[in-house]
Amino acid sequence: MSAMRSPRALAVGVLAAGMMSHQPHAQSFGRTPSASEIAGWDIDVRPDGAGLPAGGGTVAQGRAVYDENCAACHGPEGRDGIRDRLAGGQGTLASGQPIKTVGSYWPYATTLFDYIRRAMPYQAPASLSADETYAVSAYILYLNGILPAEGGLDRASLPRVRMPNRDGFLPEREFTAGWTAAR
Numbered sequence: 001m002s003a004m005r006s007p008r009a010l011a012v013g014v015l016a017a018g019m020m021s022h023q024p025h026a027q028s029f030g031r032t033p034s035a036s037e038i039a040g041w042d043i044d045v046r047p048d049g050a051g052l053p054a055g056g057g058t059v060a061q062g063r064a065v066y067d068e069n070c071a072a073c074h075g076p077e078g079r080d081g082i083r084d085r086l087a088g089g090q091g092t093l094a095s096g097q098p099i100k101t102v103g104s105y106w107p108y109a110t111t112l113f114d115y116i117r118r119a120m121p122y123q124a125p126a127s128l129s130a131d132e133t134y135a136v137s138a139y140i141l142y143l144n145g146i147l148p149a150e151g152g153l154d155r156a157s158l159p160r161v162r163m164p165n166r167d168g169f170l171p172e173r174e175f176t177a178g179w180t181a182a183r
């Protein structure tokens with residue numbers, strides 16, 4: 001009967017043993033990443049376009065990329081898919097039934113490139129080339145009436161695209177230079 005111990009005492013004992021057995025290895029944990037590994041992670045694109053890679057693509061090329069890689073979840077025209085709606089909704093944000101899409105809500109077109117490059121297609125993120133990402137971004141902007149059918153995007157033109165809701169955001173006070181919280 002003396003072998004009966006509380007589960008908590010047992011758990012603490014296991015934890016302590018685990019910490020002790022791992023301590024000698026703590027110094028040798030991990031390794032310095034290689035330059036190419038860092039380059040793979042260092043892919044952020046800022047609102048002003050800083051960080052955009054070379055390359056480019058057209059709305060027409062983007063339609064093919066979209067149909068093959070995106071339409072299954074986002075619907076044939078960026079609507080009526082099983083996942084987030086990407087097109088339409090302009091002018092609905094202040095209504096009782098706001099429809100938030102890339103076209104109605106997002107303030108910067110550069111974020112579209114950044115987001116697709118790091119997160120889409122959902123089941124295979126980062127699998128598109130830079131050209132394909134420019135092209136599919138152009139196609140989504142076309143679906144929103146922001147680019148013409150014969151339009152395209154590259155590093156120079158993408159930051160110049162003005163999104164319809166660009167001025168629809170108010171800065172948070174604590175992110176404004178010079179603002180300090182009253183304590």
Ligand code: HEC
Pocket residue numbers: 065066069070071072073074083084085086100101102112115116120121122123128136
């Ligand atoms: C397997 C389903 C699937 C596929 C395929 C897919 N997506 Fe998505 N997508 C999602 C899901 C789920 C979300 C929401 C993710 C979240 O909120 O974290 C999303 C979100 C997005 C958004 C953000 C929408 C918003 O307003 O927040 C964009 C833009 C987008 N996807 C573009 C694409 C593009 C471009 C492709 C093709 C290259 C693609 N997606 C392929 C499932 C998918």
